[in-house]
Amino acid sequence: MKLLKVHGSENDFYMLDATQFEQSLTESQIKQLAVTICKRNGAGLGDGADGLLYVDKADHLGPLGKMRVINADGSEASMCGNGLRSVSRYLAEQNNEQSFTVETMAADLPVAKMTDLAAGVPTYRVQIAPVSFAAAALKMHVNREAQKLIDQTIEELDSNLRFTAVAVPNPHLIAFVDEETIKGDQLGELGRYLNDGHNPIFPDGVNVSFVQIQGANQIFVRTFERGVGYTNACGTGMSAASLISVLLHGDQINNDVDITVKNPGGMVMTHVHQFKDESQDTIDLIGNATFVRNVTIDLEDALNGNFEQAQFTDTGEQTSYEKFVASL
Numbered sequence: 001m002k003l004l005k006v007h008g009s010e011n012d013f014y015m016l017d018a019t020q021f022e023q024s025l026t027e028s029q030i031k032q033l034a035v036t037i038c039k040r041n042g043a044g045l046g047d048g049a050d051g052l053l054y055v056d057k058a059d060h061l062g063p064l065g066k067m068r069v070i071n072a073d074g075s076e077a078s079m080c081g082n083g084l085r086s087v088s089r090y091l092a093e094q095n096n097e098q099s100f101t102v103e104t105m106a107a108d109l110p111v112a113k114m115t116d117l118a119a120g121v122p123t124y125r126v127q128i129a130p131v132s133f134a135a136a137a138l139k140m141h142v143n144r145e146a147q148k149l150i151d152q153t154i155e156e157l158d159s160n161l162r163f164t165a166v167a168v169p170n171p172h173l174i175a176f177v178d179e180e181t182i183k184g185d186q187l188g189e190l191g192r193y194l195n196d197g198h199n200p201i202f203p204d205g206v207n208v209s210f211v212q213i214q215g216a217n218q219i220f221v222r223t224f225e226r227g228v229g230y231t232n233a234c235g236t237g238m239s240a241a242s243l244i245s246v247l248l249h250g251d252q253i254n255n256d257v258d259i260t261v262k263n264p265g266g267m268v269m270t271h272v273h274q275f276k277d278e279s280q281d282t283i284d285l286i287g288n289a290t291f292v293r294n295v296t297i298d299l300e301d302a303l304n305g306n307f308e309q310a311q312f313t314d315t316g317e318q319t320s321y322e323k324f325v326a327s328l
């Protein structure tokens with residue numbers, strides 16, 4: 001079995017092209033594979049990963065392929081912004097196309113190859129959509145079943161932070177904080193509680209992001225992800241944060257201009273397209289699609305966590321990415 005180790009802003013994944021198999025994997029094999037190979041601290045395949053990007057033939061007519069996202073804990077997400085850039089690059093190079101759509105759980109999304117952000121840093125733009133502020137779309141129960149949460153405190157939380165919740169379409173909870181707070185572990189405390197599997201607010205969990213406005217059209221985003229924990233970056237989190245920044249801080253962060261989004265893993269650009277009917281809002285996410293190494297391992301070995309025979313071949317791209325980050 002061939003895997004590619006990839007990352008978007010150091011949010012790293014194993015990418016598996018399912019079309020290599022005669023026989024498709026079963027749902028339980030896909031889940032078991034994600035949980036087994038993503039383990040960190042030497043317990044998984046190589047350096048582990050934040051999740052598994054499962055690429056398959058599209059069901060719909062038109063898209064060049066389909067992306068599924070399995071978190072490190074085996075839960076499936078409806079969307080993955082950083083992962084979609086690597087999937088787009090993979091499909092672009094396989095099909096010699098530069099602009100096309102990729103099928104995801106909720107929508108067939110337009111993607112395109114862009115000018116490299118830096119030498120040796122392949123760069124793609126992906127559309128993040130659909131957007132919804134509805135509590136039902138977020139599976140959120142706050143403030144006595146409020147239909148939306150826009151820049152408000154959550155009564156059921158002992159926190160005086162003001163939050164906004166938006167699905168893109170995976171669920172995100174966003175709060176604007178100062179530099180000191182973004183460096184602390186209040187984000188982790190919130191993230192662990194809201195993803196404990198039985199809290200009454202987000203029974204299905206939620207990705208939680210703290211956002212610091214750093215200047216005109218410049219933000220810093222740190223995310224505690226559902227099903228993963230702290231990640232270096234979360235593409236849908238940075239996209240959601242950009243949309244809410246335009247909504248609540250439009251004097252500093254503007255609609256329809258490129259926004260620089262820094263994160264612990266590097267930097268991406270976003271571009272918010274806001275419409276009167278907010279359910280039509282979309283966010284473009286532009287950033288690296290780095291292929292770090294090729295991995296070959298027997299499927300049964302990977303499923304059983306026997307990694308000794310795995311073969312790793314580095315592409316050399318990580319050096320270029322690290323040079324890019326050092327230049328920020």
Ligand SMILES: N[C@H](CCC[C@H](N)C(=O)O)C(=O)O
Binds near residue numbers: 071
């Ligand atoms: N890291 C991904 C998000 C994964 C979302 C997953 N954590 C969930 O929604 O359960 C991104 O770049 O958008």
